[in-house]
Amino acid sequence: MRAVADVIARNAEDLVFIQMDAILGDLRAAGIIQYQEYLDVMEQSTQKKLLLLQETLPRRGDDAFPKFLECLRQRRHVVLADRMEREWRSLLNGCGSRSIAGDEEPSGGNSVATSRAADAATPTPTGNTVTAPNGETADDTKNSGSQNPEKNxxxxxxxxxxxxxxxxxxxxxxxxxxxxxxxxxxxxxxxxxxxxxxxxxxxxxxxxxxxxxxxxxxxxx
CATH class of the missing domain: 3.30.160.20 (Double Stranded RNA Binding Domain)
Structure with missing residues (x-):
């Protein structure tokens, strides 16, 4: 589900402040994250942990992202969870299940751009991104050209x-x-x-x- 990865990237600036280790532990206990994945990432940076979520949640079934949102709420990150759920549902409603799930590439192959266009009515946090444009790194980048930067x-x-x-x-x-x-x-x-x-x-x-x-x-x- 590309919508999941897109929503995580949109909210990366706020996700770096969540109780990341505890939530990863919750996801491991729920069977969303495998035990070895959990062990391997615990000594990594917050950005690496975000990258794990971005890469793993879309591949673990339809219940994986809702379970992640549930974990956020249980850890008292209610506002963030509600916002991410709204964005996720907006992308699902706007793009259709086939293109989001990756069964069919939109014209030009830019599914994330298509998802963002469909969600134009939803405020999009700016700032940190989990992955670089080539998808190879998890650098924390700034969108310095934004006219309405997300307040810290x-x-x-x-x-x-x-x-x-x-x-x-x-x-x-x-x-x-x-x-x-x-x-x-x-x-x-x-x-x-x-x-x-x-x-x-x-x-x-x-x-x-x-x-x-x-x-x-x-x-x-």
Missing amino acids: PVQKLKELSEKNGWGQPKYVDVGESGAAHDKMFIVKVVVNDKEYQPPKPGKSKKEARAIAASFCLESLV
Whole structure:
């Protein structure tokens, strides 16, 4: 199902902030990801894990992607799961099952472009992509030419707090771990006098703040 890979690529910028290891474990327990695949990818980067999802979920049957969405919701990534499901269903309705499943190539062989055109009414997040145009890498690229770039979680949380009169979010450094060349940071955020501390660390304080903001946004839903 090309629609699944396309939706994952669209939402890559937000997917890097989910509880990736836990969700991969959930998918392994559900039989969607094989045990050896799970072991092989656990020591890899987040981008490699995203690439595994993008390559594996479309090949594991009609129930694989809905199960992934269920795992997202169980891990409190409800907003992201709902958005991905809307985009996925829109692609299914717009493109037809044969071309999405890969049984028939659209004219010119550009099925992803056809899928995107059919989903023009759905807002498309910009920024990170899981695979390069040649499909060989999982580099994190930026769409610098976009006129409406996707706001990062820190900015989203700031705007939400201002809108609701909660004041500015306060980020607090909780701690750090790891060797000097491989530090990991935990940051919590205080919004409306409530603390939100994610279970996942970041590789920098900036990334840790983004993770905290994303966790807070999911919790406020």
